[in-house]
Amino acid sequence: xxxxxxxxxxxxAVSGAILGAPAIVRAETKTFNWKMTxxxxxxxxxxxxxxxxxxxxxxxxxxxxxxxxxxxxxxxxELIPALEGFDAVSKGMVEMNAANAYFxxxxxxxxxxxxxxxxxxxxxxxxxxxxHGGGLELWNELYAAHGLVAMPMGNTGTQxxxxxxxxxxxxxxxxxxxxxxxxxxxxxxxxxxxxxxxLPGGEIFPALERGVIDAAEFVGPxxxxxxxxxxxxxxxxxTGWHEPTNVTELMINKKAWDxxxxxxxxxxxxxxxxxxxESHAWCEAVNADAMTDLVTNQGVTARPLPAxxxxxxxxxxxxxxxxxxxxxxATRKVxxxxxxxxxxxxxxxxxxxxxxxxx
Numbered sequence: 001x002x003x004x005x006x007x008x009x010x011x012x013a014v015s016g017a018i019l020g021a022p023a024i025v026r027a028e029t030k031t032f033n034w035k036m037t038x039x040x041x042x043x044x045x046x047x048x049x050x051x052x053x054x055x056x057x058x059x060x061x062x063x064x065x066x067x068x069x070x071x072x073x074x075x076x077x078e079l080i081p082a083l084e085g086f087d088a089v090s091k092g093m094v095e096m097n098a099a100n101a102y103f104x105x106x107x108x109x110x111x112x113x114x115x116x117x118x119x120x121x122x123x124x125x126x127x128x129x130x131x132h133g134g135g136l137e138l139w140n141e142l143y144a145a146h147g148l149v150a151m152p153m154g155n156t157g158t159q160x161x162x163x164x165x166x167x168x169x170x171x172x173x174x175x176x177x178x179x180x181x182x183x184x185x186x187x188x189x190x191x192x193x194x195x196x197x198x199l200p201g202g203e204i205f206p207a208l209e210r211g212v213i214d215a216a217e218f219v220g221p222x223x224x225x226x227x228x229x230x231x232x233x234x235x236x237x238x239t240g241w242h243e244p245t246n247v248t249e250l251m252i253n254k255k256a257w258d259x260x261x262x263x264x265x266x267x268x269x270x271x272x273x274x275x276x277x278e279s280h281a282w283c284e285a286v287n288a289d290a291m292t293d294l295v296t297n298q299g300v301t302a303r304p305l306p307a308x309x310x311x312x313x314x315x316x317x318x319x320x321x322x323x324x325x326x327x328x329x330a331t332r333k334v335x336x337x338x339x340x341x342x343x344x345x346x347x348x349x350x351x352x353x354x355x356x357x358x359x
Contacts, residue, residue: 034096
């Protein structure tokens with residue numbers, strides 16, 4: 001090969017690389033500006049701000065993407081009402097929403113299984129099912145018809161049974177009770193004669209204080225104290241039967257999701273997973289001090305529900321879940337998958353977590 005020909009080919013190769021560079025640069029520097037709405041009000045710890053919260057998620061995504069994906073966050077009422085995120089994302093009004101999947105029970109009954117299942121799995125089991133047991137695939141299969149993608153973005157861990165204006169001594173005390181309680185647990189309580197109310201967080205305290213409701217479940221000591229629920233009721237019950245875990249849902253418009261390059265999709269998934277871990281760790285860190293304060297300084301009586309009440313709730317839960325599964329093929333599919341994984345996970349937990357806790 002002559003020197004001139006070699007120079008020509010080398011120059012052509014360099015020129016080709018230069019000419020091709022702008023397309024590569026454009027792909028890497030394209031920016032996306034999205035909006036995220038939220039089912040919870042401004043300033044809410046965990047649900048809006050703080051470690052592992054939706055605003056923390058938005059910050060993580062922007063930093064990890066070098067500013068290529070910016071997400072503007074709107075708490076409930078700042079752009080849309082609290083529980084209208086499903087429609088807003090499905091219709092493409094916004095790209096994302098943070099909430100809990102059980103809020104969409106009226107649209108997709110099976111969605112409730114992706115927040116919490118009474119007497120179901122704890123946070124470790126739930127994460128195992130969602131990430132590695134087929135749960136995430138089922139979740140997105142449900143949402144596909146609505147043009148949505150979903151994934152976990154947070155977890156409170158086991159929640160408290162709730163606040164009651166009067167003590168609970170027997171199953172009969174639930175009959176006629178008016179209670180704020182979402183999700184599958186609300187359907188179980190309804191079978192015992194409870195008048196179930198679904199209220200956003202900000203409406204719980206005034207309703208409980210004025211006697212519009214007789215009892216309320218929200219989250220746990222730190223969050224409940226912040227709402228002032230201990231000032232409206234002094235009987236604080238536990239067991240976590242109704243929500244042994246509680247998943248925060250990140251909902252994304254499918255067309256918007258598909259428009260993201262693969263690396264930005266990976267960043268969104270990684271940030272959501274990071275928040276899932278961090279938010280749970282934060283809840284575990286702050287609840288102990290809050291519980292001590294409620295009992296020691298705020299005159300709260302904290303105790304588990306009576307054993308016979310728990311036994312009855314467990315029986316009714318089994319019947320209620322089976323009835324719901326029979327009524328809807330999609331719920332049946334999710335229910336059976338959840339219960340099969342729970343059985344497998346419990347067999348391992350008997351040798352691990354349960355053995356340790358029994359020490």
